Amino acid sequence: MIKELITKANTIGVISHINPDADNLGSLTALSTSLRLLGKDVKSICIDTIPYNLQFLHDVGKLTSNYDMDLDMLFILDCSSVDRLGHASSLIERTDIVINIDHHISNNIEADYSIVEVAASSTGEVLYKFLKEINLPIDVNVAESLFTAISGDSGSFRYDTVTSETFTIASELLDLGVNNKKINNNLYAMNKIAKVQMLGLAIDRLKIIPQKKLGITYILIDDFEELGAADADVEGIVEYIRDIDDIEIAILLRQNSAGFKASTRSKENYDVSELSLKFGGGGHIRAAGFSIKDLNLEETIEEILKRI
Amino acid sequence: MIKELITKANTIGVISHINPDADNLGSLTALSTSLRLLGKDVKSICIDTIPYNLQFLHDVGKLTSNYDMDLDMLFILDCSSVDRLGHASSLIERTDIVINIDHHISNNIEADYSIVEVAASSTGEVLYKFLKEINLPIDVNVAESLFTAISGDSGSFRYDTVTSETFTIASELLDLGVNNKKINNNLYAMNKIAKVQMLGLAIDRLKIIPQKKLGITYILIDDFEELGAADADVEGIVEYIRDIDDIEIAILLRQNSAGFKASTRSKENYDVSELSLKFGGGGHIRAAGFSIKDLNLEETIEEILKRI
Numbered sequence: 138m139i140k141e142l143i144t145k146a147n148t149i150g151v152i153s154h155i156n157p158d159a160d161n162l163g164s165l166t167a168l169s170t171s172l173r174l175l176g177k178d179v180k181s182i183c184i185d186t187i188p189y190n191l192q193f194l195h196d197v198g199k200l201t202s203n204y205d206m207d208l209d210m211l212f213i214l215d216c217s218s219v220d221r222l223g224h225a226s227s228l229i230e231r232t233d234i235v236i237n238i239d240h241h242i243s244n245n246i247e248a249d250y251s252i253v254e255v256a257a258s259s260t261g262e263v264l265y266k267f268l269k270e271i272n273l274p275i276d277v278n279v280a281e282s283l284f285t286a287i288s289g290d291s292g293s294f295r296y297d298t299v300t301s302e303t304f305t306i307a308s309e310l311l312d313l314g315v316n317n318k319k320i321n322n323n324l325y326a327m328n329k330i331a332k333v334q335m336l337g338l339a340i341d342r343l344k345i346i347p348q349k350k351l352g353i354t355y356i357l358i359d360d361f362e363e364l365g366a367a368d369a370d371v372e373g374i375v376e377y378i379r380d381i382d383d384i385e386i387a388i389l390l391r392q393n394s395a396g397f398k399a400s401t402r403s404k405e406n407y408d409v410s411e412l413s414l415k416f417g418g419g420g421h422i423r424a425a426g427f428s429i430k431d432l433n434l435e436e437t438i439e440e441i442l443k444r445i
Numbered sequence: 446m447i448k449e450l451i452t453k454a455n456t457i458g459v460i461s462h463i464n465p466d467a468d469n470l471g472s473l474t475a476l477s478t479s480l481r482l483l484g485k486d487v488k489s490i491c492i493d494t495i496p497y498n499l500q501f502l503h504d505v506g507k508l509t510s511n512y513d514m515d516l517d518m519l520f521i522l523d524c525s526s527v528d529r530l531g532h533a534s535s536l537i538e539r540t541d542i543v544i545n546i547d548h549h550i551s552n553n554i555e556a557d558y559s560i561v562e563v564a565a566s567s568t569g570e571v572l573y574k575f576l577k578e579i580n581l582p583i584d585v586n587v588a589e590s591l592f593t594a595i596s597g598d599s600g601s602f603r604y605d606t607v608t609s610e611t612f613t614i615a616s617e618l619l620d621l622g623v624n625n626k627k628i629n630n631n632l633y634a635m636n637k638i639a640k641v642q643m644l645g646l647a648i649d650r651l652k653i654i655p656q657k658k659l660g661i662t663y664i665l666i667d668d669f670e671e672l673g674a675a676d677a678d679v680e681g682i683v684e685y686i687r688d689i690d691d692i693e694i695a696i697l698l699r700q701n702s703a704g705f706k707a708s709t710r711s712k713e714n715y716d717v718s719e720l721s722l723k724f725g726g727g728g729h730i731r732a733a734g735f736s737i738k739d740l741n742l743e744e745t746i747e748e749i750l751k752r753i
Contacts (some may be wrong), residue, residue: 190690294602294615295629301619307602308612321603326688326712333648333689340645345638380634381641382498404634 139250140271142234143172146209150228152182153200153214154221159191159289159324161215164238164260166194167268167282168212174274180206184225188369190327193319194285195278210234213248215260215286217241238263240290240298258298261286265306280313285320293325332370335360339374339389344438349445350385350407352378355434357392375400386412386445390437396430397437407445415444447558448579450542451483454517458536460490461508461522462529467499467597467632469523472546472568474502475576475590476520482582488514492533496677498635501627502593503586518542521556523568523594525549546571548598548606566606569594573614588621593628601633640678643668647682647697652746657753658693658715660686663742665700683708694720694753698745704738705745715753723752 143149149172153165162183169181173196183200191197204225211232217239219226229235229248237248240257254263261283268275275283287307291299294307311317335356343354356371364370371391378387379402386407390397399416401409402424409425418427429437451457457480461473470491477489481504491508499505512533519540525547527534537543537556545556548565562571569591576583583591595615599607602615619625647662654661664679672678679699686695687710694715698705707724709717710732717733726735737745 292601295625295633297626299619299625301616304612304616304619308609308616311607311609311612317603317607318605322712325603327690328688329690330653333651333685337645337648337651340641341649343641343645377641380636382635382637404630 139236140273142210143175143177143271143273146177146234148178148180148207148209150180150182150204150206150208150211150232151214152204152211152216152222152225152228153185154216155185155223157183157185157187157191158215160259160261160286162187162191162194162197163282163284163286163289164214164264165200165282166196167261167264167279167286168214168238169199170195170279170282171268171273171275174276174279180208182225182228184223189329190323191285193323194282204228208232210236213237213239213246214264215239215241216246217244219246238267256298256300258296258300258303259287259290261290262303262306265310275313277314280310280315281320284310284315284317285324288320289324293321329370331364331366332372334364335366335370336374336377338364339378343378345381345384346442347383349442350383351388351442351445352381352384352386353388353390353438353441354378355390355392355397358394375402378402379404388441390434392434393428396428396432397434398426398428399437399441400424400426412441412444416441447544448581450518451480451485451579451581454485454542456486456488456515456517458488458490458512458514458516458519458540459522460512460519460524460530460533460536461493462524463493463531465491465493465495465499466523468567468569468594470495470499470502470505471590471592471594471597472522472572473508473590474504475569475572475587475594476522477507478503478587478590479576479581479583482584482587488516490533490536492531497637498631499593501631502590512536516540518544521545521547521554522572523547523549524554525552527554546575564606564608566604566608566611567595567598569598570611570614573618583621585622588618588623589628592618592623592625593632596628597632601629637678639672639674640680642672643674643678644682644685646672647686651686653689653692654750655691657750658691659696659750659753660689660692660694661696661698661746661749662686663698663700663705666702683710686710687712696749698742700742701736704736704740705742706734706736707745707749708732708734720749720752724749 169179172179235248237246237251239253242255244253339354375389387402389400403409410420413425413427416427480487543556545554545559547561550563552561565571651662683697695710697708711717721733721735724735
């Protein structure tokens with residue numbers, strides 16, 4: 138059914154979410170390339186900055202931030218809700234056939250066709266199976282984009298969502314000629330020096346509270362200027378703290394003009410979403426976040442510790 | 446042929462190298478368990494400390510440091526040369542049938558049977574194929590040990606040695622019931638705080654020389670006492686520096702009583718073994734090491750920079 142609709146469509150849009158990551162842009166370029174191999178006029182829409190370590194993806198130069206267009210069909214990839222598309226979400230109403238491919242349990246997009254596999258490691262994994270099932274072309278460029286998506290969203294095959302099927306898919310993609318060295322270099326060996334220094338700073342300031350199995354650290358507004366760092370350079374810090382032995386709860390406080398934003402992670406037992414709710418925040422059992430206003434650093438830490 | 450010899454043997458030794466890692470101990474426990482399932486009297490010999498994050502391996506409690514024994518057969522796993530076995534290497538002369546299973550290109554052990562696949566990601570990968578080929582038992586415990594070996598020596602499926610076959614094997618191991626969450630927690634989420642702080646210190650002291658695409662840092666003798674750190678806590682630092690964007694050559698200087706020991710890594714173009722040779726050291730194109738005596742830190746760095 139979907140295959141027929143694709144066959145009939147001429148102009149097909151594929152859209153990424155804001156703050157796009159490897160799974161999102163990998164899936165987007167994979168599907169775009171596959172549809173171009175079919176002879177379709179593909180519009181690959183990315184309204185946000187493309188991370189510097191994903192610039193290597195095939196046909197990344199064809200991404201456009203223009204979304205004022207008429208499409209026969211629109212694919213939304215790796216995006217759990219309409220607001221993650223920003224202004225470009227208007228395309229959903231403008232397009233007759235909307236197809237939603239994702240793996241987020243929270244996916245609530247109302248599309249004509251939704252293929253959401255919450256047990257999958259990544260949208261890349263769902264997309265690979267979709268492409269195979271309806272027999273769309275998968276050349277080496279499609280395969281490299283899919284491998285990037287899967288590796289990126291599974292922490293290089295380490296997260297709980299990785300199954301024997303994930304490994305089978307990775308194997309099939311390598312057989313298609315994927316250069317995994319190139320992909321791994323881009324995903325894992327291009328850490329910006331500012332990001333490395335930000336981690337160094339966070340380790341330096343790390344306070345461990347053994348009786349609560351808690352590690353807490355902070356990043357100040359001034360740090361960004363001093364290190365020449367960007368938002369993305371804070372990524373991975375809270376997970377790094379969680380992965381310390383004997384730590385169950387990791388908290389990263391990030392200063393903003395109103396106070397502090399807390400990112401929290403837990404390893405196995407503590408429900409950080411409960412903590413988050415106490416401060417009016419939200420999230421999941423193992424990853425949640427909240428904001429605290431009008432308190433200084435010491436007071437913020439004290440307030441949090443009281444509630445753990 | 447080997448299968449027949451195994452069938453005939455009663456007491457079989459399996460030996461690990463000094464400073465054993467995940468591939469070594471994973472392979473050792475995998476083979477030990479498999480042979481025990483066959484009903485053999487298996488002696489699992491480990492003459493060195495078992496890293497705290499590998500204590501979860503099956504039957505790790507059966508490892509012994511006693512090597513004064515008579516065996517019908519001895520397996521040497523993941524060990525490139527006899528001196529890596531320490532005093533326990535005397536077992537080689539004492540045992541009639543010695544089998545050498547490895548993936549190191551430098552393997553020079555003279556055994557009765559050598560199965561050395563230099564293209565394999567890990568000894569775990571070579572061992573899995575060996576077990577399957579001669580139809581030895583692979584239960585979930587054997588599978589978990591093999592998965593640990595393969596994941597550990599491939600940087601969680603990231604190194605260049607990972608092929609589609611590596612992924613196929615990982616998939617087959619998961620199908621046998623491997624709990625990859627448990628293994629990943631042990632391998633990647635049990636960083637000791639001293640190790641984390643050692644990395645923080647190394648980042649703090651990191652000196653980047655852009656025109657040489659070089660990153661150099663150091664660890665002093667006193668750091669170990671101050672952080673309560675052990676040798677193993679320095680592991681990973683030089684690779685972490687290599688993985689910084691725009692860095693081609695990473696150097697970690699480690700102080701000892703005589704001066705400094707340098708660990709070097711390169712990303713893609715520079716041959717660190719050549720640099721190493723200039724100081725009487727050795728190694729490979731991408732990973733090499735050497736020592737410099739009787740110079741202080743500044744002089745040591747100066748001497749190295751002169752030769753790059």
